[in-house]
Amino acid sequence: MSHINFRFHQDLNLDAISFGGASKSDAEVKEVDNLDKLHNDIRRSPNDLTKWDKLFQSFERTFTVKFEGKPDKVSTQFKLLVTKTYASLLSRFPYLASYWKSWSIFAFKLSGTKESIEVLEKSVIGFPYSVELWTDYISALILTYGNDPEKLSFIRAQYSEALRLNGLNFLSHPLWDKVIEFETGIGEKSVIVGLYLRVTKIPLYQYAQYYNSFTQINKNYDITDVIPSLELAEYVKRFNKTDVTELTLGEKNQVVDDHTDIIFTSTQEQVTDKWSHESSIFIHDFSLDRLDEIAKEKEIWIKYLDHEISKYKVSSAIDQFDNVANIFERALVPNYYNEGIWLKYLAFINISELEDEVKYEKAKAIYLRAISGLPVESTVLRSLYPKFLMKYKHLDIAKSYLYDYLKLFGGRGNRYFKSQYLQTVQDTVEVWEKSENSKDYLAKLQTIVDEYFSLHNAKSIKKDSKGVKGESADALFVLNLLNDEAITIITVAYLKELYAQTDSVSRIREMFNLLYKENAFKKSVLFWKYFLNFERLHGQTLHNLRMIINYVKTETQLPKAIVDAFITIEYDIIGANLDSAVEQHRAGVPRSSLEDLIKKDMETSLSLIRNASARKRLANSNYIVKDAEDLKSAHKTNFNREAELLKITRKHIGHPGILIDAIPDITNKFMKEGNDVSLLDSKLVVPSFPTFKNAEKANASINYPKA
Secondary structure (H helix, E strand, C coil), X not given: XXXXXXXXXXXXXXXXXXXXXXXXXXXXXXXXXXXHHHHHHHHXXXXXXXXXXXXXXXXXHHHHHHCCCCHHHCCHHHHHHHHHHHHHHHHHCCCCHHHHHHHHHXXXXXXXXXXXXXXXXXXXXXXXXXXXXXXXXXXXXXXXXXXXXXXHHHXXXXXXXXHHHHCCCCXXXXXXXXXXXXXXXXXXXXXXXXXXXXXXXXXXXXXXXXHHHHHHXXXXXXXXXXXXXXXXXXXXXXXXXXXXXXXCHHHHHHHHHHHHHHHHHHHHHHHHHHHHHHCCCCCCCXXXXXXXXXXXXXXXXXXXXXXXXXXXXXXXXXHHHHHXXXXXXXXXXXXXXXXXXXXXXXXHHHHCCCCHHHHHHHHHHHHHHHHHHCCCCXXXXXXXXXXXXXXXXXXXXXXXXXXXHHHHHECCCCCXXXXXXXXXXXXXXXXXXXXXXXXXXXXXHHHHXXXXXXXXXXXXXXXXXXXXXXXXXXXXXXXXXXXXXXXXXXXXXXXXXXXXXXXXXXXXXXXXXXXXXXXXXXXXXXXXXHHHHHHXXXXXXXXXXXXXXXXXXXXXXXXXXXXXXXXXXXXHHHHHCHHHHHHHHHCCCCCCHHHHHHCHHHHCCCCCCCCHHHHHHHHHHCHHHXXXXXXXXXXXXXXXXHHXXXXXXXXXXXXXXXXXXXXXXXXXXXXXXXXXXXXCCCCCCCCCCCCXXXXXXXXXXXXXXCC
């Protein structure tokens, strides 16, 4: 069977459809218009199966009216439309077994047996773990080619593949029945006994049926065909014989019965062990209509898998590995969109005792199936695949996936998955570092940093940068997929590599002076953390460190928790160098480090009145303050950003998130900035009662935002 790659056909030329005549009647034109409408409905709601059903019903009506009993009159365009429509649906939902069967039946009506079988062949490629579809496919092959000796090896190859994939399925008895029935009809004893010896050892729902059938025929075969040679030798010893030929017919029958009973007892124990889980599972098919019921049964599948995995950890037997893998495949039919079960499957492959190459191939196949089928919201598994490829040194393939994910997660598909996008950028840098020599790696990073800021700013840093120059196609490709959050990751990687290759502290500080005012870094924890740690390691004094922290406190847009962490680090460093701080203060150094030590609590305060650095930081970045400033500037009016911020903040009192101008203004304030009243003043004058303007604001109604 060849690989079938379906595509979702967005545009089908319905005008080109011919219903059998040279020109279309009014009824045929109406039918084409109806098909066009149904197809447009599907494009708007491609996951709504009722819309697909209406389109297929329309096909059926057209066929019944125009072509029933006249298969040679069916137009090529109509056949193509039916084929593309079914292929579109089943490329989106490959586990919809009932639609594969419907397509096969319709293909038979349109074109005959050969085309119908071809659809069934596609079905077991698209849905390889379907007992139902494999049974239908094998049945069709047997019915069509069962009497053709030249097709015997082909049929056996197909059912062997079916049993390889589904033979361990607890509910696979219809498939086994069909295969045994076929081989019984042919009558090759070695093949028949081989099938029975295999199926009687598998814990199936109908295990007793196969045991009973085998006990009725097992004495018709030579004992050496029924019992493996090592086990048979043990039986010969029990009867005090030296060779199997010395056993009497009665002894041979006794040996066969005993061996078969041992197999039955072992299989029965396995079925009993499985039954507590199997009996609790009622949904085995993929369904878009029973998602709630499927979700409820997910935990049953998880417990079942955990139970079987624990048995594998004890034995590490390949048979038990195959059993666990088959249960995973069964669980993934109804839970096809459950990323957690796919990840659990991959974790099981990872802890297995398989050879590394086998483990890689199996995990790769699972990753590719999951990536092609899971919704775009399932980002964890997709993000893990490039890491998996890097682990096995497939760096070029990893790069191609990472570049695709930069587009997928970065908003090119109209949805932005921030954490996954930034992790992809980090992984891209990692794979570059692993796959390229240090010179090319540095050149690629520098190209991106230079070009990004050249494109996003009137002032280019390119003419100021020194070091390795170079461009690469993938660097320029990635450049177009980056945003301000991503460029900080590239920049820090560049700075780390630049220092690793040049060992130049001054070169890194020069880059800091070029970059630190860029808007991209105002929200970047990574950027400021890097320079904070750099100065902690390489600074001879506290000057640069304090300059960085002061800038972070007043000019950035970092979260308060991060700013507070920086302040705490500064506090700890100054505390560890207290003597130096005291000397600075005594020497009259402006804004000495001792002052920072004393004001630590104020600068981590939640109050914008007490916390002057936070007040300045927020005033510089608040868009409402910026709008007000622009308005004042247009009227050439003096403007104080911090005062405006405090004014806005007061409007939030009692109503967080809702701006309420409900507090009257005091016109005769006696406590203003820099004029605090000292309670130690012996000549204090009792102030006048406050006077207000806009007192009516206190009774203003609150206009809550509408839902």
